[in-house]
Amino acid sequence: MSTDRREASAVDGPVVDARDLHLSFGPTPALRGAALAVARGEIVAVMGPSGSGKTTLLHCLAGILVPDEGEVWLAGRRIDRLSETARSALRRERFGFVFQTGQLVPELTAEENVALPLLLAGVRREQAVADAGGWFDRLGLDGLQRRRSGELSGGQAQRVALARGLVTRPEVLFADEPTGSLDSLAGEQVMNLLTDSARAAGTTVVLVTHDARVAAYADREVMVRDGRVTTAERVPR
Amino acid sequence: MIRLGLRFSLAGGKEAAVRLAVTAVAVALGVGLLLLTLACVSALHSQDRRVAWLETSTHNRRPNVDEATTDPLWGAVNLDQFGSRVIDRVDVAATGPHSPIPPGISRLPGPGQYFASPALVRLLHSTPADELANRYPGRLIGTIGDQALASPDSLTIIVGHAVADLAHTPGAAEVRSIETDPQGSSVFIHHPGRLQLILAVVAGALLFPVLIFITTATRLAAAQREQRFAAMRLVGASPRQIAVIAAVEAMLAAAAGVVGGFVLFVLLRPVMARVPFTGQSFFPADLALTPVDVAAVAVGVPVVAAAAAMVALRRVSITPLGVVRRVSAAAPRAWRVVPLLSGLCELGYFAVVGRPSTTSKQIEAYGVGFVLVMVGLLIAGPWLTMVGARLAARRANRPSELLAGRRLADNPRAAFRSVSGLILALFVTTAAWGIITTVVGYHNASTGGAEGQRLMAEDFVDHPLHALTSTTVGQLAAIRGVTGVVIAHISPTAPGGPGMGPPDGLVSCADLGEIPALGHCQPGADTASLPWISGAGISTNSSQLGAKHLRPAAAYSPTQVESLPVRSIYIETDGSSAAIERVRTALERLLPRDRGYVGPPSTISEISPDAQQQLIGYQRLAAVAIIASIPIAACSLAVSVAAGLTDRKRPFSLLRLAGTPLRVLRQVVALEAAVPLLLVSALSVGAGFVAADLFLHAQLSESLRPPGGAYVAAITTALVLSLGIIAATLPLLQRMTGPEVARNE
Numbered sequence: 001m002s003t004d005r006r007e008a009s010a011v012d013g014p015v016v017d018a019r020d021l022h023l024s025f026g027p028t029p030a031l032r033g034a035a036l037a038v039a040r041g042e043i044v045a046v047m048g049p050s051g052s053g054k055t056t057l058l059h060c061l062a063g064i065l066v067p068d069e070g071e072v073w074l075a076g077r078r079i080d081r082l083s084e085t086a087r088s089a090l091r092r093e094r095f096g097f098v099f100q101t102g103q104l105v106p107e108l109t110a111e112e113n114v115a116l117p118l119l120l121a122g123v124r125r126e127q128a129v130a131d132a133g134g135w136f137d138r139l140g141l142d143g144l145q146r147r148r149s150g151e152l153s154g155g156q157a158q159r160v161a162l163a164r165g166l167v168t169r170p171e172v173l174f175a176d177e178p179t180g181s182l183d184s185l186a187g188e189q190v191m192n193l194l195t196d197s198a199r200a201a202g203t204t205v206v207l208v209t210h211d212a213r214v215a216a217y218a219d220r221e222v223m224v225r226d227g228r229v230t231t232a233e234r235v236p237r
Numbered sequence: 238m239i240r241l242g243l244r245f246s247l248a249g250g251k252e253a254a255v256r257l258a259v260t261a262v263a264v265a266l267g268v269g270l271l272l273l274t275l276a277c278v279s280a281l282h283s284q285d286r287r288v289a290w291l292e293t294s295t296h297n298r299r300p301n302v303d304e305a306t307t308d309p310l311w312g313a314v315n316l317d318q319f320g321s322r323v324i325d326r327v328d329v330a331a332t333g334p335h336s337p338i339p340p341g342i343s344r345l346p347g348p349g350q351y352f353a354s355p356a357l358v359r360l361l362h363s364t365p366a367d368e369l370a371n372r373y374p375g376r377l378i379g380t381i382g383d384q385a386l387a388s389p390d391s392l393t394i395i396v397g398h399a400v401a402d403l404a405h406t407p408g409a410a411e412v413r414s415i416e417t418d419p420q421g422s423s424v425f426i427h428h429p430g431r432l433q434l435i436l437a438v439v440a441g442a443l444l445f446p447v448l449i450f451i452t453t454a455t456r457l458a459a460a461q462r463e464q465r466f467a468a469m470r471l472v473g474a475s476p477r478q479i480a481v482i483a484a485v486e487a488m489l490a491a492a493a494g495v496v497g498g499f500v501l502f503v504l505l506r507p508v509m510a511r512v513p514f515t516g517q518s519f520f521p522a523d524l525a526l527t528p529v530d531v532a533a534v535a536v537g538v539p540v541v542a543a544a545a546a547m548v549a550l551r552r553v554s555i556t557p558l559g560v561v562r563r564v565s566a567a568a569p570r571a572w573r574v575v576p577l578l579s580g581l582c583e584l585g586y587f588a589v590v591g592r593p594s595t596t597s598k599q600i601e602a603y604g605v606g607f608v609l610v611m612v613g614l615l616i617a618g619p620w621l622t623m624v625g626a627r628l629a630a631r632r633a634n635r636p637s638e639l640l641a642g643r644r645l646a647d648n649p650r651a652a653f654r655s656v657s658g659l660i661l662a663l664f665v666t667t668a669a670w671g672i673i674t675t676v677v678g679y680h681n682a683s684t685g686g687a688e689g690q691r692l693m694a695e696d697f698v699d700h701p702l703h704a705l706t707s708t709t710v711g712q713l714a715a716i717r718g719v720t721g722v723v724i725a726h727i728s729p730t731a732p733g734g735p736g737m738g739p740p741d742g743l744v745s746c747a748d749l750g751e752i753p754a755l756g757h758c759q760p761g762a763d764t765a766s767l768p769w770i771s772g773a774g775i776s777t778n779s780s781q782l783g784a785k786h787l788r789p790a791a792a793y794s795p796t797q798v799e800s801l802p803v804r805s806i807y808i809e810t811d812g813s814s815a816a817i818e819r820v821r822t823a824l825e826r827l828l829p830r831d832r833g834y835v836g837p838p839s840t841i842s843e844i845s846p847d848a849q850q851q852l853i854g855y856q857r858l859a860a861v862a863i864i865a866s867i868p869i870a871a872c873s874l875a876v877s878v879a880a881g882l883t884d885r886k887r888p889f890s891l892l893r894l895a896g897t898p899l900r901v902l903r904q905v906v907a908l909e910a911a912v913p914l915l916l917v918s919a920l921s922v923g924a925g926f927v928a929a930d931l932f933l934h935a936q937l938s939e940s941l942r943p944p945g946g947a948y949v950a951a952i953t954t955a956l957v958l959s960l961g962i963i964a965a966t967l968p969l970l971q972r973m974t975g976p977e978v979a980r981n982e
Contacts, residue, residue, distance in 0.1 A: 064894050085898070092896025102887040103895075107643040117635040119896055165895075 008071060013076070015040040015204050016061055016172060021070035022227075023056060031058040031067065033205070033229035038172075043205040045218035046229075053227040054208045055176055062174045062208060063087035078138055092120055096165035096173040098194070100180040103161050104149035110156075111136070111145035114163045116144070121168060135163035139193050155186030159193060166197055172204045179214055191217045249971040256492050259924050263876050267450040268538055269501030273509055275534075276502070276524040280510075284387040285419035289729060290339045291325060295434025300414030301337060307955035308333025308762075310345070311400055313409040316822070318837045318869040319369060324357065324392040329812035330403040337415045339395060346397030350374030354393040368818035372825040383866040388517030407700050445670040450873040467548070475652055483550050484543035491542030495535055567618040568663050570650060577613025577924065592935045605933055607668070610881055612927050614921055615657055622913045623649035629912065634895075637904035644881075644909055652913045654742055654876035659870030659914070659959060660921045665865020666951065667925025667944075668932075674944045675933050688754040688783065689841035690760070691720075693804055693820055694770060699800035701727055702828070709827050713808060716823050718816025721751035721809040725767050726801035728791070740805045742767045745795040749788065752809045756786030764791040764798050767803070770841065808838070874959060878910050902974070903967050910963040918956060 014037035023031040030053045038044050059065040060072055064077050064087075074079040079090060091097075094124045096117075104113045111132050118128035119185050136142050139159045149157055158178060165173055178194065179187030195217045198205045207218055216223045290301075291314055310334045317324035331345045338345055342352045351373050353361065358380055373396055381393055403409050425490045466479045474482075510521040584606040593599045623646055630642025645652050704726060714722045725742030744767045746758035758765045765788035791798070806824075810816040821837045882889070889902055930941035 061893075062894075087895045088893075088896050088898055090896070092893070092898075095896065097891070097895040099891055103891040105640060105643075105885075105888050105892070107647045108640065112639060112643070116636055116639075116892075117895070119634075119639065120901065125639075 014038055015075050016151070016206065017071075017073040018057070018061055019071045019073070021060055021067040022064060023059065023060065023067045025074050025217050029160070029227055031060065031070075032075045033050075033068075033070075034060075034224065034227060034229050036061070036222060036229050039207060040171075040204055041199075041202045042220065043198060043207065045215035045221045046206060046208045046211060046224060047212070047215050047221055049210065049233070052224045054210075054224040056204060056227075057224060058174055058176055058208045059227070062097070062172075063090055079208035093168070094118065094171045096142055096168065096170035097179045098158070098161050098165045098173065098175040100177040103164075104152075104157055106149050109146050109148055110141065110152065110160045113149070113160055114167050117164060118167045132163070132167055135167060138197070139163050142188075153186070155189060158182060158186070162190060162194055162197070166203070169201055170203060172206065173198055175205060175207045177209055178207070179209070179211065187211075187214065255423055258859070259492065259879070261493035261497060263450070263540070263872065264491050264804045265497025265501055266872050268495050268498025268506065268534060270450075271538075272498060272502040272526060272534060273505060275530045276506070276526055277509070277519075277702070278532070279525055279527060280420070280519045281326060282419070282525040283525070284517075286417075287340075287384060288387045288391075289417050289419040290385060290415045290421070291327070293339075293412055293414075295410055295412055296881065297412070297414050297416040297418070299416065299418035301340075302414050304413035305335050306335065307413050308335040309413055310336040311398075311403045311409055311411055313403065313406055315408070316837075317372065317394075318839070319360065319364075319392065322392055325612075326408070327393070327395045328403055328406065328608060329395060329399055330398040330400040332400055332411075337413065338854045339385060339415055341382035342379065342395060346375075346378060346395060348397050348399045350378045351396040352379050352395055353377055353380050354381045354391050355394075356390050357392040357394055358390065363813075364818075367822055368815055369822060371822045375545065378721050383520055383566050388513075388870035389520060390513065390517040444932060450876070466749045480547050480550055487542040487546035488539040491539040495538050496888055498538075499533070509611065523680060540822070569623055571620060572796075573620040574613070574617045576609055580609025580613050581924070581927055581931065583609060584935065585929055588931040588934035599936070603935075606779075606931075607928060610924055611661060611664060614660055614917075614924060618653040618660060618913075618917050618920075619649040622653045625916045626914065635904075639907035640804075640905045641912065644905075645912060649913075651877065651911065653917065655873040655910070656870055656914045656917055656959075657696045658873060659955065660917050661954065662870070663918055663955065664925045664928075665920040666948070667922045668950075669928055670944045670948045671929035671941050672932060674890070674948070675939055677941045678942045687812075689811050692752065692754055692811060692841050693808045693817065693838045694841060695808075695824060695838035696769075696805050697793045697803050698769075699804075703802050703806060705803050705806075712827055713806070713820070713823060716816070716819050718811045718813055718819060719808055720811060721807075723755055724799075724803055725751045725805040725808040726798050726809065727804045728766065729801065740804070741769065742787075743791050743798045743801065745798050747795065752807055754783060754809065755807060756783070756788045758788055759790045762790035763795050765789060765794050766791045770807070806838075810840075870959060872962070874910055874914065875962050875966050878906060878963060879969060881909065882906065882966070882969055886973050887921060889970070893974045899974075902970055906970060907963060911960060913965075914956070914959055919922070922952065 006128060016036070016038040018036045021031045021034040022029070032053075034053065034057050036044070036046075036057065046054045046057060056065065060067050060080070063072070063074075065080070066080055067100060068126065070080070071078055074090070074094070079087065081152075082090065104110075105116070108116070111129055113215050114132035114135055115125070115128040118131055119125065123131070133145060136145055139162060141156060141159055141163070144160070149160075152160065158181075162178070165175070173194075175194065182190060191214055194205070194207075197203075205218070207214070209215050224230070293312065293314075311330040311332065313328045315326045315328070317326045327339065329339070329345055330348075336345060337825070346352055353373075358377065361486060362379070364370070373394060375397065380396065383389075386393055404411075409943065453601055466474075466483070469479060469482075506524050507521050510519040510524050512518065585592070587602055587606070593602050625648060626642045626645030630639055630646055633639040633642050710722055710724060723744055725744050728741055728743045743764055744755075745764050746762055749755055749758055749767070755767060755770070756765075763790060767788055793801075808820050812819060817840060824838055893902060927939060933939045
């Protein structure tokens with residue numbers, strides 16, 4: 001991991017760079033020449049109507065899906081040709097994820113859910129739980145460490161998921177509709193915590209949303225329509 | 238609502254169709270096994286009906302003909318033996334043209350003729366005549382039909398005689414009809430092989446895991462169903478309406494499964510018939526279902542499935558805002574080990590104070606102990622699973638151990654339920670195997686060991702043989718493989734009679750020297766007194782076997798001894814099975830039955846044919862329990878693993894997308910299934926050994942002997958097969974956790 005990071009820091013230019021991506025699900029094209037470059041530490045909101053291809057684009061950028069055509073680069077290294085195992089390792093070690101719902105393992109406590117990526121990285125349990133515990137105070141979750149997902153509100157569960165996404169201090173955090181199942185107040189809380197934490201750690205964020213209020217937290221918005229990134233504009237913060 | 242439920246199941250898209258098909262297949266497997274079990278019990282009754290004629294007596298409960306119109310028939314039924322196989326030998330002599338004819342033959346054999354069962358005909362053809370065929374006077378005139386045989390493997394022979402010969406044979410009786418009631422009691426013999434009780438116990442033990450399997454199968458994909466029901470509640474469906482839809486869905490899948498189960502039964506029946514569950518295979522037609530069986534399964538399984546679905550819904554309250562699960566189901570408590578410990582303590586009590594005085598009290602005492610242990614294992618299982626899982630989760634350092642431990646600790650009942658069938662089978666197998674191994678070892682040690690395996694004994698205690706010529710003795714001594722013959726005569730002064738046991742015998746020292754295993758004479762003595770040493774594993778007197786024994790001198794000359802009636806003939810062989818069968822065959826020819834020979838002789842170590850049959854029965858019980866439980870438990874495990882995967886499809890998929898290696902998720906699934914399996918297997922094997930040891934201490938004052946390789950092989954096969962089935966579900970994980978699950982709905 002450390003070698004990759006040194007390599008990454010040695011490379012100038014975008015940390016995530018997608019070029020001319022094409023991907024079809026059977027006869028249905030999802031991406032038709034999508035391209036997106038994200039600078040290190042930048043927060044980019046990917047917007048677009050339902051079915052436009054924004055989640056598919058995020059999955060390609062994160063190495064979850066492999067495009068039929070085109071290239072995906074991470075810090076100067078092409079990742080779309082890597083094996084599934086190598087891409088899994090990449091996701092585990094250099095990326096963080098926050099999804100809309102259902103990402104917490106119901107049998108584990110909140111603390112164990114946050115510690116899970118560290119355990120997967122081989123950190124000893126005591127250390128992993130201690131590191132995870134630090135995020136509870138930071139994200140306003142103090143006292144909820146022992147609760148399970150069923151005992152948390154939607155906003156609390158999403159903050160736990162955010163802590164889990166950030167606990168390994170990833171280079172890039174991919175967030176897919178992170179506030180999609182929350183009310184506006186809880187959504188605002190989550191977005192404030194997400195952007196503040198990411199900026200504090202210098203983490204790049206790719207945020208998929210259809211909500212303009214959520215997109216407003218980003219440094220830049222891009223629009224996906226019919227599988228293409230059609231507009232890209234920097235928004236004032 | 239019923240219509241809506243049907244629509245959900247039948248026209249609910251690909252996913253609903255797959256769910257229906259998978260559940261139906263699982264139920265079909267369970268129903269197939271259930272029907273085969275019921276058919277086995279039914280087949281035993283059929284076997285009994287077929288051999289009811291062997292119970293013929295002078296007062297038949299259900300005669301086959303009007304006794305007033307028939308001529309009497311002389312008959313005698315005896316057990317013969319070839320190796321470890323039992324031969325039913327029926328000797329008959331008709332007194333007139335209207336004598337009753339046993340089933341399976343068209344006419345009675347005349348003197349010098351016999352009918353034999355097909356299996357015996359094959360054996361007669363494949364065995365040298367001096368080892369078997371020469372036992373039966375005359376010639377084969379036909380085969381006995383299936384209707385008179387318990388099994389295609391039955392060895393049965395009907396031998397014809399002249400009335401004058403058979404009428405003087407001990408044990409022969411004059412009858413006017415043939416018994417057709419399987420409950421009849423024979424004056425000839427008590428026919429062995431009554432295994433209904435054993436099979437009824439096995440059937441009862443199998444019903445439980447089969448029903449668990451069926452209810453587990455109908456709850457496949459419970460999480461998805463609950464989400465759908467929550468959506469329906471949102472649009473106004475009442476809890477009652479939801480319950481009706483759930484019941485309809487479950488019943489539909491179960492009904493399809495029942496149809497599949499009947500098809501499976503028909504396909505598997507010929508295969509099952511060939512498996513010798515009771516020591517003998519079945520006629521395929523005997524593996525039949527009664528109308529009650531058919532009705533009970535056809536109606537009962539869908540009803541049980543519907544009830545299970547409704548009970549499952551009661552465990553989660555489905556609200557219009559989604560599925561609100563009880564976050565932590567009430568954890569099993571420690572009291573659950575009380576019945577298990579009580580059972581072991583009860584058996585331990587009798588191990589300390591000794592066995593109860595009567596057989597019925599012994600059955601009661603041990604029965605209660607074993608049932609308590611079996612029920613106790615089922616009750617204690619979830620608690621032990623939870624304790625083990627909590628310990629594992631607390632100490633877990635790897636994510637897979639943590640995830641599996643927490644899951645098991647969260648719902649230990651579900652985890653244990655899927656392996657409970659195998660647990661019972663392992664307990665029954667271990668206890669039965671341990672007891673049988675020890676009893677056989679005890680028997681061998683107390684019946685003369687290697688010497689006992691070579692020495693044969695034929696007793697004439699009830700009907701002493703008054704004349705045995707030196708020619709006959711010489712013929713016996715000349716048999717290939719025979720190394721010595723000793724004749725023991727009845728001592729005129731030895732006490733005997735009812736309650737006294739057989740009297741001591743007298744032997745000439747010249748004879749005794751031929752078989753050193755019978756002991757040796759005092760120096761200078763011509764005759765000696767020899768205690769009763771019997772064959773067929775009657776061990777109380779067999780402890781007298783061995784060259785070390787010095788026989789007391791008798792106050793008779795050798796000539797006087799030889800003029801006394803014969804009590805026993807001892808024949809020492811080279812121990813080969815051919816020599817033993819040659820002796821049995823020769824005795825049958827040389828000592829006609831009307832002179833008191835009741836045959837067949839046994840070696841000292843051999844178990845009597847009826848005891849042998851009983852032992853085979855118990856061994857089969859253990860084998861049936863383990864063989865039948867493996868597929869049931871393995872299917873339950875597979876369904877349980879698949880259901881667990883379906884329930885956690887989304888969190889597992891998202892973990893995988895976030896980079897969790899598939900290997901870790903596979904380990905989670907494998908641990909969740911394998912840990913309870915191995916943990917509780919170890920417990921039931923341990924409980925089986927402890928229960929067997931306590932029983933043996935109480936009943937025989939013996940310690941448990943370790944069971945042999947066959948036991949280890951059976952248990953290992955069971956576990957490896959179960960682990961293999963768990964492994965077979967793992968590819969599901971890859972398919973179920975694809976990126977499409979991560980898409981927001």
